[in-house]
Amino acid sequence: MPLGNEEIKIAQTIIAVALAFLSIALVMILFFYFSRKKIVQKEIEKRELEVNHQKELLHSVLVTQEAERKRIAQDLHDDISSKLNVVALHTHLLSTPDITDLERTEIMQQISDLTGKALENSRRIAHDLLPPVFERFGLHAGIEELVLEFNTSKTMQVTYTNSVKFDEAKNDKLLHVFRILQELLNNSLRHGKATQVQIIMTQQNDQIQLQYTDNGIGFEVHDSSKHRGLGLKNIESRVGILNGTFQVESQSGQGVQYNFNFSIV
Amino acid sequence: MLKVLNLFHYFIHLVNIVLLFRVYRNQNYSVKVFTWYIFAMGVLQLWVTILSKMHLNNLYLSHVYFITQFLFLSHYFHTVLIDPRIKKGIRITTIALVSIIGIQYVIYPDMFWEFNLVEIYLMSMPIIVYATMHLYQMLDQPKVNYNFTLGPLMYLIGSMSLFLFNFLMNQFRIKYPADVIMWFNIILFMGYHLILFTQIIRLKKTKVCH
Ligand SMILES: Nc1ncnc2c1ncn2[C@@H]1O[C@H](COP(=O)(O)OP(=O)(O)OP(=O)(O)O)[C@@H](O)[C@H]1O
Numbered sequence: 001m002p003l004g005n006e007e008i009k010i011a012q013t014i015i016a017v018a019l020a021f022l023s024i025a026l027v028m029i030l031f032f033y034f035s036r037k038k039i040v041q042k043e044i045e046k047r048e049l050e051v052n053h054q055k056e057l058l059h060s061v062l063v064t065q066e067a068e069r070k071r072i073a074q075d076l077h078d079d080i081s082s083k084l085n086v087v088a089l090h091t092h093l094l095s096t097p098d099i100t101d102l103e104r105t106e107i108m109q110q111i112s113d114l115t116g117k118a119l120e121n122s123r124r125i126a127h128d129l130l131p132p133v134f135e136r137f138g139l140h141a142g143i144e145e146l147v148l149e150f151n152t153s154k155t156m157q158v159t160y161t162n163s164v165k166f167d168e169a170k171n172d173k174l175l176h177v178f179r180i181l182q183e184l185l186n187n188s189l190r191h192g193k194a195t196q197v198q199i200i201m202t203q204q205n206d207q208i209q210l211q212y213t214d215n216g217i218g219f220e221v222h223d224s225s226k227h228r229g230l231g232l233k234n235i236e237s238r239v240g241i242l243n244g245t246f247q248v249e250s251q252s253g254q255g256v257q258y259n260f261n262f263s264i265v
Numbered sequence: 266m267l268k269v270l271n272l273f274h275y276f277i278h279l280v281n282i283v284l285l286f287r288v289y290r291n292q293n294y295s296v297k298v299f300t301w302y303i304f305a306m307g308v309l310q311l312w313v314t315i316l317s318k319m320h321l322n323n324l325y326l327s328h329v330y331f332i333t334q335f336l337f338l339s340h341y342f343h344t345v346l347i348d349p350r351i352k353k354g355i356r357i358t359t360i361a362l363v364s365i366i367g368i369q370y371v372i373y374p375d376m377f378w379e380f381n382l383v384e385i386y387l388m389s390m391p392i393i394v395y396a397t398m399h400l401y402q403m404l405d406q407p408k409v410n411y412n413f414t415l416g417p418l419m420y421l422i423g424s425m426s427l428f429l430f431n432f433l434m435n436q437f438r439i440k441y442p443a444d445v446i447m448w449f450n451i452i453l454f455m456g457y458h459l460i461l462f463t464q465i466i467r468l469k470k471t472k473v474c475h
């Protein structure tokens with residue numbers, strides 16, 4: 001039975017309207033499909049970035065460890081082994097039968113000098129490895145001593161204010177803070193040629209804020225293409241261990257400012 | 266009731282226009298385009314109301330309305346979308362569709378005085394696509410005036426569905442109270458302007474530099 005004019009018209013209408021709705025549905029479906037894909041893609045990229053970052057940090061820890069070992073080995077070799085060598089030689093000389101009393105006292109004197117120097121060096125090396133003031137009197141005293149060391153050198157004036165009471169039972173964590181400050185001060189002196197440094201520590205609830213400012217030449221913080229040393233990477237991993245965050249701000253000519261945020265619990 | 270709602274929807278439209286112009290100066294180009302779009306829509310609304318109060322034929326204004334909306338929103342999405350291929354697509358689509366509709370009215374001038382469903386579809390669907398593309402873009406790019414995209418998307422899908430539905434009912438000669446469509450239309454329009462409003466008040470706080 002052939003369709004009437006009316007029926008054809010109705011059929012056309014239905015098809016047209018259905019197609020119009022379908023086109024909207026299609027747009028939405030495409031949107032969901034592609035956005036899901038994009039989100040998954042982003043997630044993967046983010047995770048890869050995280051993993052890479054972790055790898056880098058681990059790498060820097062290992063490299064630092066090696067460098068530290070090398071430095072200790074060198075210190076031991078140059079400052080102690082060499083002196084003890086000479087001491088051994090001198091004691092050997094002492095046992096030769098035909099030496100005068102004068103020679104003997106001279107050799108004894110030298111031995112005593114050398115052992116004194118070796119002793120002093122070994123003390124210095126030990127201090128470098130673990131500052132005794134920090135060990136015995138805690139972070140605050142440790143920082144004060146560190147600041148004093150820099151201040152007596154006269155090239156850089158460091159001011160340090162602290163209103164935080166540190167728990168000495170957490171010294172293993174606080175040592176990271178100490179090391180961070182050590183590295184920052186060294187950087188300010190070596191790279192920044194700073195003459196003024198300010199260290200401020202405050203506490204809000206559990207959060208400790210550490211603000212570090214120098215007035216040196218500053219550097220391009222965001223320029224990662226510029227080779228970064230181990231110092232900043234180590235700071236980053238130490239802050240990571242403390243579950244903290246930090247920002248660096250710097251403008252060339254206006255020094256560097258670091259803001260750390262962490263909690264010691 | 267319908268009257269009150271009607272008044273309210275004029276009111277919120279006016280509020281949006283005023284708020285947009287108050288922050289106009291320190292906005293970037295895309296917001297300025299959007300501001301003029303909302304303004305033009307307001308003018309057209311007013312025109313429709315005046316004509317209907319004077320009992321004159323105002324059906325032809327629906328063409329003006331849809332074409333103006335299409336041009337403004339195309340331009341808006343052209344400025345906020347980043348991908349150059351999409352931008353090019355928008356330019357081509359705009360020129361092609363406006364020519365098609367222009368030629369149609371040159372050949373059949375009588376159509377200008379009638380309601381035109383194909384035109385509504387052609388003037389709404391591309392905007393729906395652009396808005397969706399913008400949503401997609403904002404998944405990983407910074408969000409630019411999110412609700413200026415969500416609003417038109419919701420409004421255009423709603424109004425298009427409404428027109429198609431109305432058309433279908435008329436074809437089948439099904440009788441239903443004309444108020445229903447009016448109600449839907451006004452609620453849709455108010456929803457649209459409320460969504461825009463939430464974005465506009467946020468505009469005030471942030472000074473956007475470009
Ligand atoms: N306070 C500062 N002022 C100016 N430049 C700085 C400062 N701190 C760091 N920099 C710049 O950042 C770079 C990276 O510093 P970082 O401490 O990571 O490495 P380094 O000091 O060169 O080497 P390392 O610490 O491993 O001995 C430095 O080479 C320097 O150019």
Ligand SMILES: [Mg+2]
Binds near residue numbers: 186232
């Ligand atoms: Mg360094």
